[in-house]
Amino acid sequence: MKKYKGYLIDLDGTTYFGKKRIPTAEKFINELIEAKQPLQFVTNNATKTVDQVVENLNKNYDIKATSDMVYTSTLALIDYLIQNHKGQTVYCVGEEALKGQLKEAGITLVNNANAEVVVQALNRQVDYDDLTIAIQAILKGANFIVTNTDRVIPTEDGFKPSSGALTAFIQYATRVEPVVMGKPFAPIIEGAVKKINLPKESLLLIGDNYDTDIQSGIKAGIDTLLVLTGVTKSQDVSNLPVAPTYVVTNLAEWEI
Ligand SMILES: [Mg+2]
Structure with a gap:
């Protein structure tokens, strides 16, 4: 396993599943935060503000996230509008x-x-x-x-x-x-890479949905980790057109 300097992490299906908690994800993410590993939560959800995302992570999942760790499709949209319109x-x-x-x-x-x-x-x-x-x-x-x-x-x-x-x-x-703006399209990933400010080769993108998360990583040239706690199931893995860099059942299997 390669060592990565920064992580782009999906929320629903990866960090939690709807209102259900995923303890292995919470432990992994808090370890990253404690080790001061740069990370960005990257979410397509545009119905919550950054502060609401942080509050949800803090209160409902005991994840010690701060607002500088969140990049939503809304932020991607704002960056895109300022650059192009x-x-x-x-x-x-x-x-x-x-x-x-x-x-x-x-x-x-x-x-x-x-x-x-x-x-x-x-x-x-x-x-x-x-x-x-x-x-x-x-x-x-x-x-x-x-x-x-x-x-x-x-x-x-x-x-x-x-x-x-x-x-x-x-x-x-x-x-x-x-x-x-959102996954599997480029703007959200390009924006998150800019925000985390590390070379793509040193990043790992973690997500549960092959068609959005993993595809966006593959297209951007970023290594991907598919975690089977959400949308994509273990029986799907052998039929994927381009394999993710890594596949794990849950994030307890990944060492930082
Ligand atoms: Mg997801």
Whole structure:
């Protein structure tokens, strides 16, 4: 096993599973934090602010995370907007956590179809009028950017539609394909690498979902560790098109 200088770690399915705790993950992550190993939690979830992610990790999972350790698809979106659409007006289909963070970052939100950019994330309060504005703006030529294209969220009450289901609605109506920030696409990983500030060769990306986490690592040229505590199951491993660098049943099997 190679020694790595920094870790990019997924949350749901890797650090915890919904509301269920994964003690082997908690122990591993707290050991990394105590050893002062650089790490970033990298999550597609755009419904929580960085502070809410940290509070959830601290209170519900006893993980001693701090806000500098979290990189969400919202942060990737903000970095992307500042780099590529500086000063442009934005219409946001998203929840308050997302809108608040965009405003704090100095992005001008408007509530009409003259917006120059449409951003979309999971919005559990969305209605037909919100989607209409988004679609009209895109048909007038606004850029279409989404935080992530996850299809469903596994919950105690079964699967619920995730951000990608709303994306499909807008995409179908407009025939416009969005630029995607989250895994398995590049912006979130490139942003997290920049934030952890270490060469890619010295990083290990840990995740439970082959199609998002592991694919994003493979595409970025970062070594990957697939942990079988979430989405991808042991019976799937032999059929994967490109193997992860490592596969473990749980994180007790990994030595830092
Ligand atoms: Mg996951």
